[in-house]
Amino acid sequence: MSTETRTSSSTDGESPIKPTDLRGILKYVPMFRGQTFIISVDGSVVAHEGFRNLLMDLAVFRSLNIRVVLVHGVGQQIRSLGEKRGVPILDAYGSGPTNEEVLQLAIESSGDVSTRILSQFTELGVSCAIPNAIRATERGIIRGEDFLFTGKVEKVDAPVLEDLLSAGITPLVSPVAANRSGQILRVNSDAIAAEIAAELKASKLIFLTSHPGLPVNGQSLLNVPAEDLRRTMADNPSAIPAELLSKVESSLSALAKGTPRAHILDGRIFGALLTEVFDKVGLGTMIHSNEYDQIRPARPSDLHSLYNLIRNAASSDAVRERSFESIQESLSDFFLYEIDGSLVACAALIPYPKENVAEVGSVFVQPFYQGRGVGLKMIHYAEREAFAKGFDKLFALSTQTFSFFREVCHFSEATLEDLPQARQEILLHSGRRSKILMKDLKSSGTPS
Ligand SMILES: CC(C)(COP(=O)(O)OP(=O)(O)OC[C@H]1O[C@@H](n2cnc3c(N)ncnc32)[C@H](O)[C@@H]1OP(=O)(O)O)[C@@H](O)C(=O)NCCC(=O)NCCS
Incomplete structure (x- = not known):
């Protein structure tokens, strides 16, 4: 599989997609009709001024009959709220331990972000709902460390998500979820997206981040076979930037459960999502299963x-x-x-x-x-x-x-x-x- 060095991407509002290349786009449309994409968007992308354009791209997906589940993160929101309130944040990505104060910040940030997305979707005429489709369970004590209020996905209520999608409603999923007894836990949004992708047999899992794709050993990749990435994770995990590790782990986990493709791309670039999906070359990094798969x-x-x-x-x-x-x-x-x-x-x-x-x-x-x-x-x-x-x-x-x-x-x-x-x-x-x-x-x- 070929890899290519990418030129640096910009966030200056220039569209990398050629809107006139409608013929190229239309070729892909029948291919994706009726399929399910799980889109995980980082808190930093939600906070970016171009976020409304991204929601418009999701509205385009809907109009093409592509079913979308949107999972959002709150990393950036927790960090800035923590700074304002003087709460130290040791891990803003939802993978490390979460104490009670940070949990409160996560719940608050999550509410803010969900409401913001809901209101912007409403403005764009996209039906959207926040279901309690994820049941979490405590991560517990790992190698002697108590992860407190950090959870992991115990169960995805696939029928609820399916019902919403069939009714033309976009489910919006937050990175906080209740456990069996109703205790709210903080869960890594990438891991939630990967579990949903596997449960709904999604054809794509897309991570929208503030990174121009996935660099391995400093080299940006257009395509990477999951097998190569699995080897890198086992032999030399430091080749992958720390802030993208959870996306790589979640991608590999979804691919191992049958999702054929995962994509990592810069969600702040105007038209990035449409380019990645409808342009032959794409814009970010596509992780794909073994070719014989x-x-x-x-x-x-x-x-x-x-x-x-x-x-x-x-x-x-x-x-x-x-x-x-x-x-x-x-x-x-x-x-x-x-x-x-x-x-x-x-x-x-x-x-x-x-x-x-x-x-x-x-x-x-x-x-x-x-x-x-x-x-x-x-x-x-x-x-x-x-x-x-x-x-x-x-x-x-x-x-x-x-x-x-x-x-x-x-x-x-x-x-x-x-x-x-x-x-x-x-x-x-x-x-x-x-x-x-x-x-x-x-x-x-x-x-x-
Ligand atoms: C023939 C066919 C199966 C090849 O599949 P493909 O996916 O287009 O071919 P690939 O991309 O795998 O090609 C691999 C190589 O074979 C070459 N190739 C493809 N079709 C060729 C052809 N008809 N004659 C000579 N070389 C050919 C490609 O140029 C490529 O060479 P490269 O590696 O140097 O770039 C496909 O083109 C096809 O379905 N054709 C119509 C149906 C047909 O004729 N079927 C055969 C019935 S027995």
Whole structure:
């Protein structure tokens, strides 16, 4: 996965998104429709003068049918209230111990911030509600230290959040929550957002901070695989700025529970959120799950989209036409590549057990995603699966992508006689005159 050094971002009100690039944006709109984004916004971003613009971006999401849960922090508000009242704040991020005085500041700040967001949402015509969807429990004593009124998430009331979202209402969640007996505890807002993302099977968890993305060892990253970040956290946590550690931990925890993407970006930049989501390059740092995690076997619920995808592909003669029934019958052969819940590519691994070979067929990548490495990953996946199932060889029949299989995937040209008898007959009767490509899995090894 490539990483890039980012140029420094500004907070001077200049929009990094090109509003005229509507076509680019519109491509993404159907992909995200009906999906859930969990947005965690730091207290410092709420306090910034551009916060109203950010709420307008959330209103845009709503109008595009993207479901948003907004979780807010209060770090900056607690610090400034503490300064005013002479209360020392040792930890403003909600991860360390919270004494009674700091808890009072957290409750007060939380009320202030929630009311402010509520009033601005009302002004923008966005319905919003503050549910008691989080039940907390004490963090307790950790390595001899009593964390007092610091809590962690015990339970997310997903049905309450789902009901609000279905009714078109944006749930607003505060970083204070009651435990079973009603005692209020202070909970880290990043951790709350990650738990909600996992419970609601969100497609994105987005952290809006006062940092231009996530630097690792001082180098800003555009994309980072979760696996790399997990290794950095284990081997060299000081490579990550201390104030972003809880965001990285929460991102990794949400990704481990199935959220495909987490983003960290500067929420003070005008249009930052829209740019991150709708621009191909983005603006902050995207943490994504292992690339093979995006490939999975097809399920019965995929049948209609899979049929439509293959029908489209067959219309340009790129793949063989398949009836709905034939796809249904062989559904277990298919595997899919998904991005944010949308079907991006498909392929099938068809076994010929008698000859101990397998075919990779119906390979198709949606045109918008072609040329981004998806096709190659699908073929590598097929090779790994075929190898793991003990097949000696993998073959493909191609009318238009001969050089892709030969030059890129390192298949060799083969003859009709190399195919299983049953497949020879189908090919001869099809009249497609496909070229035959074969790969010896035993001698070539498989991609890791
Ligand atoms: C062919 C196809 C599966 C490739 O998938 P993709 O996601 O676009 O390809 P990738 O991005 O993984 O490409 C990896 C490399 O292969 C090259 N490549 C892609 N398609 C190619 C083609 N048709 N011929 C030659 N090289 C090709 C890319 O340029 C890239 O090279 P690089 O690493 O040097 O940049 C996809 O383009 C597709 O679905 N095409 C239409 C359907 C089709 O023909 N299916 C095959 C039926 S058997």
